[in-house]
Amino acid sequence: MPYCSLFNPRILLEKEEAETRRANMMLVKITAFALALSIASIGTLSASEIYKWTDEEGIVNYFDRPSGAAGEEQLAIHSRPTDPARVQAEVQTEADAQTLTAEVKAKAAQGRAPEELLADARERQEQCNKYTERQVQFTNNRRIYRMDENGERVYYDEEQMAAARSNVDGLVERYCD
Numbered sequence: 001m002p003y004c005s006l007f008n009p010r011i012l013l014e015k016e017e018a019e020t021r022r023a024n025m026m027l028v029k030i031t032a033f034a035l036a037l038s039i040a041s042i043g044t045l046s047a048s049e050i051y052k053w054t055d056e057e058g059i060v061n062y063f064d065r066p067s068g069a070a071g072e073e074q075l076a077i078h079s080r081p082t083d084p085a086r087v088q089a090e091v092q093t094e095a096d097a098q099t100l101t102a103e104v105k106a107k108a109a110q111g112r113a114p115e116e117l118l119a120d121a122r123e124r125q126e127q128c129n130k131y132t133e134r135q136v137q138f139t140n141n142r143r144i145y146r147m148d149e150n151g152e153r154v155y156y157d158e159e160q161m162a163a164a165r166s167n168v169d170g171l172v173e174r175y176c177d
Contacts, residue, residue, distance in 0.1 A: 028059055035062050039077065050075045085136045092132050096125050096176065128176040135168045 039050075053072040054060050066072060100121045138144060144161050145153040156164060 024057065024059065031062075032060075050077050085133070085140065088136060089129065089133055092176075093129060096128055100125055124175055128172070131168055131171040131175055135165075135172050138165045138168055 049064065051063050051066050051072055052060065052075055053067055053069040055069065061067070061069075062075075066074075103117075103121055138161075143155055144164055145155045148154045
């Protein structure tokens with residue numbers, strides 16, 4: 001009678017142990033992902049206490065309170081909220097610098113003095129940054145205002161806000177092409 005490995009208890013036990021290990025690894029990955037996500041979602045976290053330890057099964061655990069486990073270590077986590085406007089401005093500045101270099105090279109081939117081209121390009125870059133920042137502010141803020149002659153805020157109505165946004169969009173197109 002041929003030997004059937006499908007019903008061999010040793011092989012069945014090894015398969016079960018392998019599935020258990022895979023399940024444990026998946027649990028570790030999910031836990032690590034959840035931890036990373038929770039840490040990333042806490043925007044106002046300036047400094048926090050996180051404790052790390054490895055249990056008897058070799059699984060690394062993280063928690064915000066000490067567990068008392070042997071080999072536990074306290075991790076120092078420092079973060080600060082990300083300012084999306086600042087990040088966008090930095091990305092835009094880098095892209096503009098690359099465009100500026102290309103413009104200077106192209107215009108230098110047309111015969112203009114490099115110093116003149118560079119001064120024009122820097123002015124254009126400053127205007128682009130100014131209007132891009134204003135565009136981000138107009139997009140992120142629900143209420144837009146101007147200062148009147150007495151130094152008081154005068155808030156725009158919906159029509160004025162749309163006109164101001166349109167004006168800034170045109171200026172961004174003009175200086176940031």
